[in-house]
Amino acid sequence: MPDIDMKDKKEEEKKDKKPDEEDKDKEEPKKEPPTPLAEIKTNVVHIERAVSTIEPRFTHRVLRTLSALRKRIDDGVLRGAVEDVFPKDSQNKSSLLSWLGPAPPSQPQEMDVDSSASASASAPGTKPPTPTAEPVPEVDVYFRLLILHHILKQSNNGADKDKLSKAKELAQETVQKMHALNRRSMDPIAARFWFAVERTYELIGDLAEARPMFLSAQRTAALRHDDDTQASLINRLLRSYLAYSLYDQADKLVSKTTFPASAGNPQLARYHYYLGRIKAVQLNYSDAHTNLQQSIRRAPPAKVAPGFYQAVHKLFVVVELLMGDIPDRSIFRHPVLEKALIGYFEIVKAVRTGSLSQFQQTLSKHASLFQADKTHTLITRLRQNVIKTGIRRLSLSYSLISLKDICVKLHLDSEEDAEYIVGKAIRDGVIEGKLVHEKGWMECSGAGGTKRGYGPEVADVFGRRIGYCLELHNESVKAMRYPLNAHRKELADAAGAREREKELVKEIQEGDLDDEDGDF
């Protein structure tokens, strides 16, 4: 299951964007990471700032730290953070605390944390020591997100049923709450929350039950132009359809929705992966290939999210084989992929040599692996490719071969079959040659007869590549971010430049005269 490891990609995003973050961020010392409690508190400040300045950037920054933070929190930290952030008699506070376990009697550790936390939390200077006002609802939902992740973590990947039902309850309550609040500044957090909701249902093993909820939420998100949530929800829905092999529905969903272009890389990578899956099942291999390639490009580095990286590559290898290409050897030497792709590597070898018996052997040997990866039916489709490769190899090495020999070499059932199969291969342009029925052999015109040169197909391939490069350029131009008001400075520069130009012109005019004088 690819998504489990996908969560880690958020970390990667954090690293990715670090360089372009502004100096303000340096209040978080990089060398020694702040305690979880302090981090949560800083995050709360950020969220509040995001809401008050209507600038979702701050919220995104908070969410980027989510997956790293998630691993470090525990009951005590969450409890402490809730106590510190919410005012004493807040209703939200008591409801949040009710989701956490009973308070431990004494928290000596907590005191340490607290002192260092207040030190770093007071650094921004915006944090009052004792809150009196209710924080914005986004903070509440943020805490719920943290708590939900925490409960899921406690449930040991779904082993603890009690925790799971608790998580489900919390998920449902929060979803209702988010819906009732209907705040745009909540969208990024909500998008993340949906992921946690899906994870909850998946661990319970009842993803189908959550589908109506996702669908209605997706509708609402589309109406509100809530891109973050929409992207997240479309992926949730696709995943749930594909988990139940409902390719028809998934395909319809894709054709009826537009995936928001502003979605982040993690969502895009997932979306392309699901698209690739659907397309591959529908025999549309070249599209599937493009989608999977996109997915690989958008995916986090192999070390960060190995599960996703492996899953995409597995499908990618199969699709490449189905297209008649042989995947790069280097893929199978990649440290992350080497072990996971071993079965696929053997399949590739069988296809490459065109040995039908080897192919069948490998297929039955790794059948359970392929079934778990849901690539089994795709791989069985490769049979014809194996035969085609085999015939091509024969046609290259023999100029004349009897059908009987073909039959023996390719392990076909009968000469009759061999004749039809070779006939089809000739028609499909796999080989150049002809059959002589009376003598029962195949004559191959060899490599010399194949078409060479710059046909229209070459122009097509070039056209596609150039088109891709141009698109990449245009996308990069669009993706550039300019500092606000920078054009003012440029205008001033331009004015200055004009000044200088005038001077220059003057000088040249004067200089020209001088020069001419000198020349004479």
Next chain:
Amino acid sequence: MANLKALYDDLQRSFNANDLKKCGTLLSQLKIGLIEAGLLIPQGDPSLDDLIIARDILEIGAIWSIRTRDVPSFDRYFSQLQTFYTDYSSLLPPSKREYPIRGLNLVRLLTQNRIADFHTTLESLPLPADAIADNPYISHPVNLERWLMEGSYSKVWNAREEAPVEEYKFFVDSLMGTIRNEIASCEEAAYESLPLKDATTLLFFNNQSEMLTFAKQRGWQVDLSTSTVIFAKKGEENMEVPKEKLIAASLAYARELEQIV
């Protein structure tokens, strides 16, 4: 509801007696009845027994459509059955007609040459991959597809008598038409000439006169003196430069480059 029950019993009787005409009239009455009872597309919380009866009626309808050779009607019945097969699969006891009908649907997609749909449907079957081989209703179309794709046409031809249910044979004829055309196009490319007798066996014709009419349809030359079929070799396809396409592409590049510089 009582009326519906009587009709249903009637339908089962005439279906078992293979009275196609009566089945047709009963089915249309029953469908109206099902809609009135809110069972055609189950709504609310219908009882299990009602759902089973509704499913039974639709299944009979699907098989009836095949027997009366009405493929679009089969398509409709099948999509109505989908609800029962997927959404209620956990509630209803499995139907013994489910897999024959699913298999028929697969064969139908195959004969209509809707290979992509065939694979999508196959993928969404609630069966593990190794169970497909053990299920005769499903493995039949799956094997057909595999043989068609790799070109083992003789296997397809031999399998036509091995249909797991009577109804599969309905599709055999159109399937044979498809593969004959496939073989013919292969022969055109692969042979220069072929003895008439061998061509007849390769194309699975029973006698030469059938072969001759078919050859005429495809526009093959038949040399009766030596009794061979001669395939006109298409000359080297004259390579045409797709001018307009190239010009359009070059103009587009020029425009893009202009933007970049």
